[in-house]
Amino acid sequence: MTNEHRIFQSSEVFKLEGGSEIPTLHVAYETWGKLNDAKNNAILICHALTGDQYVTGTNPVTKRNGWWSDVVGKGKLIDTDKYFVICSNVIGGCMGSSGPTDLDADNNQIAIDFPIITIGDMVHAQYLLVQSLGIEKLFAVIGGSMGGMQVLRWIADYPDMLNCAVPIATAARHSAQNIAFHEVGRQAIMADPEWKDGHYNKNGTFPSKGLSVARMAAHITYMSDVALHRKFGRNLQNRDAVTFGFDADFQIESYLRHQGTSFVDRFDANSYLYITRAMDYFDLASGFDNNLIKAFDKFKGRACVVSFSSDWHYPPSESRTIVRAMMGAGVKVSALEVETDKGHDAFLLDEPIFHRALGGFIDSSARIFGIEGN
Structure with missing residues (x-):
């Protein structure tokens, strides 16, 4: 960056x-x-x-x-x-x-x-x-x-x-609810084995999976149920039927995964921890x-x-x-x-x-x- x-x-x-x-x-x-x-x-x-x-x-x-x-x-x-x-x-x-x-x-x-x-x-x-x-x-x-x-x-x-x-x-x-959402995101980052106790840069790694999940969880809070339903509903992603597996069957799943992976390219995981903590203390x-x-x-x-x-x-x-x-x-x-x-x-x-x-x-x-x- x-x-x-x-x-x-x-x-x-x-x-x-x-x-x-x-x-x-x-x-x-x-x-x-x-x-x-x-x-x-x-x-x-x-x-x-x-x-x-x-x-x-x-x-x-x-x-x-x-x-x-x-x-x-x-x-x-x-x-x-x-x-x-x-x-x-x-x-x-x-x-x-x-x-x-x-x-x-x-x-x-x-x-x-x-x-x-x-x-x-x-x-x-x-x-x-x-x-x-x-x-x-x-x-x-x-x-x-x-x-x-x-x-x-x-x-x-x-x-x-x-x-x-x-x-x-x-x-x-x-609010307690917002602190809770932030804590889920922080725990996702810190549970990623690539976080390396925060020193991923020194170890040549990056907790991309944890940061992606944190972004996905947060992004849900930025949209309303009505907006999500209007945009995605239960529409399937590039398929005519569910796969009976854990691929992104639904458009909303694909959308959230995209939000998570694109966020990783532009944001630092530790910065996410620090800024969300500042908000929680507010x-x-x-x-x-x-x-x-x-x-x-x-x-x-x-x-x-x-x-x-x-x-x-x-x-x-x-x-x-x-x-x-x-x-x-x-x-x-x-x-x-x-x-x-x-x-x-x-x-x-x-x-x-x-x-x-x-x-x-x-x-x-x-x-x-x-x-x-x-």
Whole structure:
């Protein structure tokens, strides 16, 4: 997965919430558009668990369109002719930021010797990156799923650093069910004999089977039952009858196997362990006397909280909890629950109602805060 990255490197030791530290922090990132003279048109986009900094354009690793190319770009909803868009690979990731794929003095990956990180650590690294770009205040921070968790930490930790926040399809803490799904994935990876106690790079192996199963299990949570039935039903895969064996008889089986094997080509197994652990530890209220309202007390900007009716990964009830807490804190908050059968992944797909609402919120906020183009 070699690739040229734009890298921010911190000049100071990076202290982590868990008490450990990263001697030399590096954050891989991409930008689009230009920062205007007032330096007030910057939008930070935060990616989800398996995302990366290539939010739009062509991803140089996968050779595919960026994960939000339909939303971000010239003349698009988040218009890079008007806004300066930033997206960074989270620390713990495998696309150039500090993480378990970093190399030691012997040119081996440091693997599970990398310290445990949190969502708060990811956001702190983003904060240092934004500062390095000469930006005193972001126009907006936007993200879905784990990206939405980062948005919430931005509001709580750096309330004076942003005018607008858009957490999408997310939650203020990880549920027991989501922790359980993540644990299944982690155990699949660690049970793979090629994992080698995390030091597979040093041993010349890779736990591809375990990582593939982890991806398959997670991907099921991103889709709704209705969407799965509409797309696959009980349709057979390239055959007229079942084989009475364990080949992929059904289209859904073939689809999940493809998702698993293609994921292995672009993602690191240890990174998957670290990032899912960071999500499991996420509980925004825990740093504010277990009072979610207090987490939003100091934020004076605008927020738009988005959920999707068929999302059982982060159901609308989780977003309603966030909205109620924001209202209790006096935040100017809008809420949108989109009726759709596309499940959790709806925020990544063509969802016209969501796109119109997001575009309207960004445009109205730009007028309120006097944001001019680049």
